[in-house]
Amino acid sequence: MTDLAPLTRALLSVSDKTGLVELARALAARGVALLSTGGTARTLRQAGLDVTDVSEVTQFPEMMDGRVKTLHPKVHGGLLALRDDAAHRAAMEEHGIGPIDLLVVNLYPFESAVAGGADYDTAIENIDIGGPAMIRAAAKNHRFVSVVTDVEDYDALLAELDANDGQTSHAFRQRLALTAYARTGAYDAAVSSWMAGALGEAAPRRRVFAGTLAQTLRYGENPHQSAAFYVDGTARPGIAAATQLQGKELSYNNINDTDAAFELVSEFAPDTAACAIIKHANPCGVATGPSLAEAYARAFDCDRTSAFGGIVALNRPLDADTARAITEIFTEVVIAPGADEAAREIFAAKKNLRLLLTAGLADPRTAALAVRQVAGGFLVQDRDTGVPSELRVVTKRAPSEREMADLRMAWTVAKHVKSNAIVYVRDGATVGVGAGQMSRVDSTRIAARKSEDMAEALHLPGPLTKGSVVASDAFFPFPDGLLAAAEAGATAVIQPGGAMRDAEVIAAADEAGLAMVFTGMRHFRH
Incomplete structure (x- = not known):
């Protein structure tokens, strides 16, 4: 029996419309019938695509401000039905349920709403119900159904269809299902974490953390350890949100040390120049001064031996004088809120030197959780923001x-x-x-x-x-x-x-x- 599954009918319902029209056109060109809801359907029609509203299929109108639209047997039956089960096929025939071979859903933007300071009621309204229900149904039935939850998977889906004459392989659907369950898990984690904070629950009975893969790493702390870097989507300036302008790929130890360096230098307001040099997550030199170059020189003079191969963090945009001084010895990473053109040109001659720029300094007083894994569990505490x-x-x-x-x-x-x-x-x-x-x-x-x-x-x-x-x-x-x-x-x-x-x-x-x-x-x- 072949593991290929045909794709004849798709349901598209997305909050993020990036790439939507292009994907829908590509599917329609392959003869795939399109179902959709609300704003997604309007966007597709405006682009001249033929689309059927889910309400036409369910014979039930969207209601309660869109809260109820896809929670219906004709949707979930189409996603969950086992195509090779005679009883399932008979139930589909009896109740007029058509198969849905592809589900494309991204969820209400709960995380971004909370990050933007949404109040309690607004946050609640941004909790998606129908989307996660459909995603979980499609992912469970990945033996027959493809489920796409990330915009970055659109091209991979189309490439898969091209490679298999309009069908998807079982291995591909498995990978999509893995991503889908991770997405709904992360979504629920974001909701539960926010709610714990909103209710003042410092230690809720269950605690979940989630992240999105930012980078696979060559290895971990040592070459025999595999590793990857995940980001949690918070807006805090620092290593996760930094832009790398040049240099080799960051290693596990680079990321850990650079985070330590930037968190330390962010303790110093930019009205006074400050520099922190870190080695193995510990500062080997920290100084302030009238200029970045002087702050760097004074930090360097604390322990020049340890500074070799270290991480340099600055609380002001990198300038040419400081860049020249830094390049006089081997440095792994420099992280700063910015860098002028002259400094960038100086660093460009050092191809392996990593230069990371952030959107600003991290606020050392911002409340956040610090998590550490131990055998059989993990420890959770508030970030140390204490000031006497x-x-x-x-x-x-x-x-x-x-x-x-x-x-x-x-x-x-x-x-x-x-x-x-x-x-x-x-x-x-x-x-x-x-x-x-x-x-x-x-x-x-x-x-x-x-x-x-x-x-x-x-x-x-x-x-x-x-x-x-x-x-x-x-x-x-x-x-x-x-x-x-x-x-x-x-x-x-x-x-x-x-x-x-x-x-x-x-x-x-x-x-x-x-x-x-x-x-x-x-x-x-x-």
């Missing part, structure tokens, strides 16, 4: 104005460093970063040692941390970490506080002449 309501001075000496500005910056950067995190900042630039250690003292010492190495490389008389401030993402449980920072030359400290030995830590800070503030908030990042 106040900085409480707990030492005898209060920070100077300069120290306070650096403390705020160090605290901002620490939020983006893997725990245990220690960040030294001096004059608006990181001068030492300790990340991902099991001991906070080790993070403190590693960051200080890196600053000593850079001071030696730059031929400076002392470590970069001399005269700096230091941030700790969580409290110092003992004075040892704080004293190690003081030995490195730090003069002020910012930390959450809340340890059992806070009094000892404060006393140690006072004895060392340090200023210290408590945030009352920690920034673990695992």
